Amino acid sequence: MKARKRERRRSAKPAGERYVFRLFVAGNESNSSQARGNLARLCEEHIKGRYKIEAVDVLKDAAAAHKNNVLVTPTLILIEPLPKVTILGNLNDTRQVLAALRLTGDKG
């Protein structure tokens, strides 16, 4: 009985903090596509069901990039939880990205 309760508690959403990302990309350029794929994979593996990704294509909306002080693409901004984190590049280095996003201990 106790075990069933524990199980129910674990699967209840949201189990941890909620993550909101804003990813600035340039259309389907190589690094931008890689960043999109890498971020989606990392989120699915580490914070499944607890994340939201807002992708901004600077080729369509350069003003949004300017407003967020984004100089280059791809740029990832962790909006929530605070403090804000900004990561530049294609997010290929999983270990570094997880550390920067404070997700090293999180899985699922």
Next chain:
Amino acid sequence: MSDQKPLYGELETKMKEAEELIHALRTQQVDAIVGERHVMLVRLKQAEENLKSSRNQLRALATYLLSVRESERTVIARELHDEFGQALTSLQLGLSWISRKLTPEQRPLQEKIRSLSATTTSLIRSVKNIASELRPGVLDELGLIKTLKSDAREFEGHTGIQCRFRTNTAKAKFDRSAAVAIFRIVQAALTNVARHARASRALITLMKEKNGVILTVTDNGKGISRKRLYSHESLGITGMRERALALGGTFTLGGSRSKGTMLTVRIPLSRVIVRTPSSSLHASLRSPGSR
């Protein structure tokens, strides 16, 4: 003091951001730069790959063109020597036959034939020179080293510029295409010395070292300007460079007003020397039939 703390913090953050930006740019992880009004796409990786690929294509084309030119030269030289040279020799023989048949009374005709014969001799010499320029027969007959030696002598004779040749590979047997390439490079380098260097001395060296063969052509002239060195109009230099690169070698050319010009070509040993005297000695010692 307390006012400076947030300032330092801000500065540190900015520095960190700048470092990250530099890292992203350096590792080619950036594909667009966002400005106030425009977005500029950066396709460094793609541009680099395209550049590399077209450079390789150009090199392959240059190598192919060089080989085509060399074989065409061989054909033209042979045609000139065999066909035109033979025809001129027959003409000369015919003229001397006619000359022998003429009587003393036909003196004006005799004179005319002598003059025609002299013209024919001069034509034969010209054809020989052109054929030899196109495809130096001596390169096949005497080998690279003796050809370069004779080239240096001839160059000195024609230009009055003292020219010496030194080597430590006198008895090595050179690969045919490498020998042609080295010969053509020396030819082009000496042409440049005669045309542009205003030198009084030139030195050609061909030295065998542990990993390769090093060819140098130096002079004591006025050097070469950077502009001419990298100009796409310097076809002679481009040709020499392409010949060296086609053999897997390197090509450097430099110089100054005080030191003159120095050309250096390094070619891997495996692409140049077919047989050295020591290796042929080993071969003959191993061979049971050898004496």
